[in-house]
Amino acid sequence: MQKKYLRIYNDLVKRIQSNSWTIGDLLPSENELAAQYDTSRETIRKALDLLSQNGYIQKVRGKGSVIINRNQFSFPVSGIESFTELTEKMALNSRTIVHSIKYLDPKNESMEILKGNPNEKVWNVNRIREIDGEKVILDKDYFNDKYIPLLTEEICQGSIYNYIENELGLVIGFAQKEIVVENPTEEDRELLDLEGFSNVVVIRSQVHLDDASLFQITESRHRPDKFRFVDFARRVKN
Amino acid sequence: MQKKYLRIYNDLVKRIQSNSWTIGDLLPSENELAAQYDTSRETIRKALDLLSQNGYIQKVRGKGSVIINRNQFSFPVSGIESFTELTEKMALNSRTIVHSIKYLDPKNESMEILKGNPNEKVWNVNRIREIDGEKVILDKDYFNDKYIPLLTEEICQGSIYNYIENELGLVIGFAQKEIVVENPTEEDRELLDLEGFSNVVVIRSQVHLDDASLFQITESRHRPDKFRFVDFARRVKN
């Protein structure tokens, strides 16, 4: 038995995407939806909250829930998505080159973030992403070996996230990321086709598991013309 | 009478910020909090949902609510914030120069996004942001005059958002923004101290009011060394 509010949410998404309504239209009222789906209003409200969070509707007090313009096919809506997911969605012609896999002692590095037990070690994977034949992204990942006991070239060649979530059964909880523009390092110049660009866009993130433990830090270095970030922000109510 | 769940949320934020607990600690259980605040568990859960959304806690089923590391003093947590709010928070030494205020007919421009009634016009404001004596940000704003009947230099000199929300009583609902890196335009070169930088970071956004109507589009052009974006993302549960 699936969660009821998720079933309703998914159903409403389908109905919205199949243009049962157009932009500016009102959804049926919460009471009406509660009757339609034979459930309580609070459960309907949970489904609508999800629609709102994901940018499908905007609720207006006294009026109803307005369908809003959601740029479909855009980059992650302020979410956590992996390169493989992105390229699939964008139908990009891409390739991953595993440049190096190392098993590090985090003492000497600035990896003390992935601390905890001083005996723990850290996996470091550097991968180059090629889009349309050009090397444009350098991904540097660091994993705590407490959670990822083994990394092989085969795993890194595919989607590490797929391996983590489906094979190891770990569940990603939340991530904090930072985006800045920096000068290219020697490594960038060596591994990427910078084509004279004098900057790289750097996305640094800390990824935590479902139980709030830090298990990965990441540095994704993009040639600036191959970078785009889309965000959907909602004013905090108070 | 303030909303109960907001009162509880604010109280818990204060308790967290005053280090009543440290990172990794568990909050009291929902039942215990319900007793402490003399309310129902669902109300406590609303307060905790807010804490979770804003990156203070991570809920773990069967265990409790874990206090997590929230880089305080960071740039907007995936929210909508204005330049004045930001500089205040960061205690930056900044100045705003109003470069131009125009009242446009949107027909000829690519501003047809701000359409609606073809008689409507559009306010265009260009402002230069100076930080520590250097001109590093160019903000180009376009407002639908249906919502903003008049813009003066005085208003633009201060916080337009302050004017909109406090004087006009409009309430911001949500925004969609996009971040890309582009080559500087002639205008950028003319108005900003680019110091040889060959790129600018461009943040384009569409801002909607509480009732889901589009009322502003914005282009904020940053010298790359003066750009930083911090995002807090939470995995969608399903």
Add this chain to the structure above:
DNA sequence: CAGTGGTCTAGACCACTAG
């Protein structure tokens, strides 16, 4: 096992919008 958070219900009252 007891305790935790996750879901769900059937009501209630309120503030707001629109005709």
Add this chain to the structure above:
DNA sequence: TAGTGGTCTAGACCACTGT
């Protein structure tokens, strides 16, 4: 005024975690 969404309650059962 009727209908909308926003808040709040007091219960219930479930899935999961630790001991």
